[in-house]
Amino acid sequence: xxxxxxxxxxxxxxxxxxxxxxxxxxxxxxxxxxxxxxxxxxxxxxxxxxxxxxxxxxxxxxxxxxxxxxxxxxxxxxxxxxxxxxxxxxxxxxxxxxxxxxxxxxxxxxxxxxxxxxxxxxxxxxxxxxxxxxxxxxxxxxxxxxxxxxxxxxxxxxxxxxxxxxxxxxxxxxxxxxxxxxxxxxxxxxxxxxxxxxxxxxxxxxxxxxxxxxxxxxxxxxxxxxxxxxxxxxxxxxxxxxxxxxxxxxxxxxxxxxxxxxxxxxxxxxxxxxxxxxxxxxxxxxxxxxxxxxxxxxxxxxxxxxxxxxxxxxxxxxxxxxxxxxxxxxxxxxxxxxxxxxxxxxxxxxxxxxxxxxxxxxxxxxxxxxxxxxxxxxxxxxxxxxxxxxxxxxxxxxxxxxxxxxxxxxxxxxxxxxxxxxxxxxxxxxxxxxxxxxxxxxxxxxxxxxxxxxxxxxxxxxxxxxxxxxxxxxxxxxxxxxxxxx
Amino acid sequence: xxxxxxxxxxxxxxxxxxxxxxxxxxxxxxxxxxxxxxxxxxxxxxxxxxxxxxxxxxxxxxxxxxxxxxxxxxxxxxxxxxxxxxxxxxxxxxxxxxxxxxxxxxxxxxxxxxxxxxxxxxxxxxxxxxxxxxxxxxxxxxxxxxxxxxxxxxxxxxxxxxxxxxxxxxxxxxxxxxxxxxxxxxxxxxxxxxxxxxxxxxxxxxxxxxxxxxxxxxxxxxxxxxxxxxxxxxxxxxxxxxxxxxxxxxxxxxxxxxxxxxxxxxxxxxxxxxxxxxxxxxxxxxxxxxxxxxxxxxxxxxxxxxxxxxxxxxxxxxxxxxxxxxxxxxxxxxxxxxxxxxxxxxxxxxxxxxxxxxxxxxxxxxxxxxxxxxxxxxxxxxxxxxxxxxxxxxxxxxxxxxxxxxxxxxxxxxxxxxxxxxxxxxxxxxxxxxxxxxxxxxxxxxxxxxxxxxxxxxxxxxxxxxxxxxxxxxxxxxxxxxxxxxxxxxxxxx
Numbered sequence: 001x002x003x004x005x006x007x008x009x010x011x012x013x014x015x016x017x018x019x020x021x022x023x024x025x026x027x028x029x030x031x032x033x034x035x036x037x038x039x040x041x042x043x044x045x046x047x048x049x050x051x052x053x054x055x056x057x058x059x060x061x062x063x064x065x066x067x068x069x070x071x072x073x074x075x076x077x078x079x080x081x082x083x084x085x086x087x088x089x090x091x092x093x094x095x096x097x098x099x100x101x102x103x104x105x106x107x108x109x110x111x112x113x114x115x116x117x118x119x120x121x122x123x124x125x126x127x128x129x130x131x132x133x134x135x136x137x138x139x140x141x142x143x144x145x146x147x148x149x150x151x152x153x154x155x156x157x158x159x160x161x162x163x164x165x166x167x168x169x170x171x172x173x174x175x176x177x178x179x180x181x182x183x184x185x186x187x188x189x190x191x192x193x194x195x196x197x198x199x200x201x202x203x204x205x206x207x208x209x210x211x212x213x214x215x216x217x218x219x220x221x222x223x224x225x226x227x228x229x230x231x232x233x234x235x236x237x238x239x240x241x242x243x244x245x246x247x248x249x250x251x252x253x254x255x256x257x258x259x260x261x262x263x264x265x266x267x268x269x270x271x272x273x274x275x276x277x278x279x280x281x282x283x284x285x286x287x288x289x290x291x292x293x294x295x296x297x298x299x300x301x302x303x304x305x306x307x308x309x310x311x312x313x314x315x316x317x318x319x320x321x322x323x324x325x326x327x328x329x330x331x332x333x334x335x336x337x338x339x340x341x342x343x344x345x346x347x348x349x350x351x352x353x354x355x356x357x358x359x360x361x362x363x364x365x366x367x368x369x370x371x372x373x374x375x376x377x378x379x380x381x382x383x384x385x386x387x388x389x390x391x392x393x394x395x396x397x398x399x400x401x402x403x404x405x406x407x408x409x410x411x412x413x414x415x416x417x418x419x420x421x422x423x424x425x426x427x428x429x430x431x432x433x434x435x436x437x438x439x440x441x442x443x444x445x446x447x448x449x450x451x452x453x454x455x456x457x458x459x460x461x462x463x464x465x466x467x468x469x470x471x472x473x474x475x476x477x478x479x480x481x482x483x484x485x486x
Numbered sequence: 487x488x489x490x491x492x493x494x495x496x497x498x499x500x501x502x503x504x505x506x507x508x509x510x511x512x513x514x515x516x517x518x519x520x521x522x523x524x525x526x527x528x529x530x531x532x533x534x535x536x537x538x539x540x541x542x543x544x545x546x547x548x549x550x551x552x553x554x555x556x557x558x559x560x561x562x563x564x565x566x567x568x569x570x571x572x573x574x575x576x577x578x579x580x581x582x583x584x585x586x587x588x589x590x591x592x593x594x595x596x597x598x599x600x601x602x603x604x605x606x607x608x609x610x611x612x613x614x615x616x617x618x619x620x621x622x623x624x625x626x627x628x629x630x631x632x633x634x635x636x637x638x639x640x641x642x643x644x645x646x647x648x649x650x651x652x653x654x655x656x657x658x659x660x661x662x663x664x665x666x667x668x669x670x671x672x673x674x675x676x677x678x679x680x681x682x683x684x685x686x687x688x689x690x691x692x693x694x695x696x697x698x699x700x701x702x703x704x705x706x707x708x709x710x711x712x713x714x715x716x717x718x719x720x721x722x723x724x725x726x727x728x729x730x731x732x733x734x735x736x737x738x739x740x741x742x743x744x745x746x747x748x749x750x751x752x753x754x755x756x757x758x759x760x761x762x763x764x765x766x767x768x769x770x771x772x773x774x775x776x777x778x779x780x781x782x783x784x785x786x787x788x789x790x791x792x793x794x795x796x797x798x799x800x801x802x803x804x805x806x807x808x809x810x811x812x813x814x815x816x817x818x819x820x821x822x823x824x825x826x827x828x829x830x831x832x833x834x835x836x837x838x839x840x841x842x843x844x845x846x847x848x849x850x851x852x853x854x855x856x857x858x859x860x861x862x863x864x865x866x867x868x869x870x871x872x873x874x875x876x877x878x879x880x881x882x883x884x885x886x887x888x889x890x891x892x893x894x895x896x897x898x899x900x901x902x903x904x905x906x907x908x909x910x911x912x913x914x915x916x917x918x919x920x921x922x923x924x925x926x927x928x929x930x931x932x933x934x935x936x937x938x939x940x941x942x943x944x945x946x947x948x949x950x951x952x953x954x955x956x957x958x959x960x961x962x963x964x965x966x967x968x969x970x971x972x973x974x975x976x977x978x979x980x
Binding site for chain 2: 064066067070134137138141157160163164167168171172175176179180183187
């Protein structure tokens, strides 16, 4: 098949799934079959783009030109493909998980849920394959709007309040900063296309570039850099599969992906190194990592703790991008993958605990390991992946990030990375430990029955947890893309 | 038939107005008005097509040639404005029936449609004619009928607003008349082209300068350019909803057309820019309008009032485009003329639907509207996005051209200020969205959930909304027309 047709297919399939799900409506099995089928096809499509992207073959697609120089156009490049690959794979897994969760939890409005889920993945494809900032911005905004009803799915007062914060911060930053930065880029460079090495003319004043960089980093609210991180904990009111989607696949990854791409292909590493704002933002990212970890330590609600952990981990990726060294970018891009697998497993587990044991707080988890051994083991593995120690893939991303920091000779950041790794151990590992080794004899007397979540959810958890481990052995699938991209 | 199009454009609604009076039955007169508006729209579309294909159309009334008789001259600029006015009018009046029935009661409807047609005819006349005195006559026709239309608003404040507008509008019209008198005195002609030819010979005289000043201020009053905008918020917020939609989308546009016509065609851009520091004046006043208008809009709780102040701000953008006075700047103005007409008409029509179902449109009252009236609220949200200038909506295109124009001419800070102004508009649009989608309806406020607005109102609203989206993506028509108009105006070749 023509490669550009494949690209069109990758963008069209989720929309097709959206329409299909809406049409199937109440026929649950048909509806979920459509989701899974489209997910499978999408993965196949994206996987077929792997070789062309690796070999630097130009695969592009132009939809329409709004004005001269401003068009909706798409192009496959290695980093985007990496993002698309992760998202399309995890879509299938998350759908599988959601089937078990939504049915097991008797959620209302399931059709709307699955339909918007597909639409969100469609937006992710748009973001991943966007040829220019304009296209990217459009899909970025649609993604916010498409996920809003998912966040407020419960429809309660609390859900709506959370949704409000979610919309307000994401739309506010994107319109207030991101769009302004894009306009500024257009004015300075005369193009919005992503170009390796950057688009700005060399004589541009560093002060102006600094301002633009600040606008970009704050404007991409989805990257949740402090102080624009509040939407993430607020969005925790969503059903767990949505949280998994937001945190691991679609929303936050779209955010850090944009930051990576802007650093690499709008500024270019050389320019990025030369402007003063990079250093300040680097320290801001570092503070974000540290503070979020500290806050995470104090959260008793499981999902809230995971949310703050996400903020902290996203800081790593932003930091990697801003280091402006190839190892830093590689680490950041790698962490998109590793964090995706780790965090999605953690959220899956949190959801499974809610469905099977109806527990939401960490202090209630004592002794749960006997009732849900598979879930809690998966939780343990995924925690290791986030922390970044063998036998999981997270090792690689943390390794590259460390290399990048050393390469950039940011010694204080090296210390910080060590420190925050310790902190992530402190906020993640106690959870499975508590479940398996309950404190001072709070075990439930008598024989505990093993009662796990519904099987589709368990399959999903197993897949992602095994994925975390396999990524240690086979990181090359992704690292080859990253090297081709840099 | 085709050769008579220019006069048909004006005479059709002008004759239709008294005929409408005869009809008496309110439904019938509505249908009649819709048909007339539609016919005018078809005429304007044909005119536009003809102008694009063959260039300027000249038409002498009654066969009397130009300096003696009245001449209608249609170039790309007025063809474009005629097209905008008739298109919006058709959409608005098609939506009018239910809303007018509810807000005016049975007895006054025929009068309303008659006045509407008069106003419509007046606006078209101003745009079509090539004779400055004719401009004044049509200006009075449209103004007088506008005062009456505004006074028909459902509470008594409408009377006061209409009176306020009457006083200021009359001052404006008188100023214009004085200016025209001076011009006639100095040149002995009322034809715009003749004026343009003869004025350079006498341009150093103080009488011409005075004429210029009078006409400028007069038009700016009608235009509601900051700080002469004080009549506008009251007039818009107290007029019947349909009238607001019509006026917001057409009346200020026509006044803006006059401003361009006088400064660029009649006086000539070189004279206009040298007689007064017009460039900096327009840019400064435009910016002041943008910031004051938007800032005040943020604090309004009545949505009609909020959008009225937003109109003051949007007029500011258009004035800035003229102030930049390059081809791209003028093009941005003309684009925004069109796009703003689209978005404001859509927004005010949606509000007409809200007022119809809920009986008012304050921020409190639209709480929870996203669930009870999803289509109407959707229209408000998309119209609002267009107002902010979000990509893929029409508003983005004109803002983008305006920014490009200011950069082209080296006004860097101006570009930044335009962006900052857009952020202010994002704030008040957000307040609308927040109230509609994110707030719970007030408890006990309504016994029954209000249903969706009637279809007759909803369909035209959504046609306008879709036009906002369509022209945000497919820009070839507006861009090519405005480019032609702007280069023609500033190119100097008549």
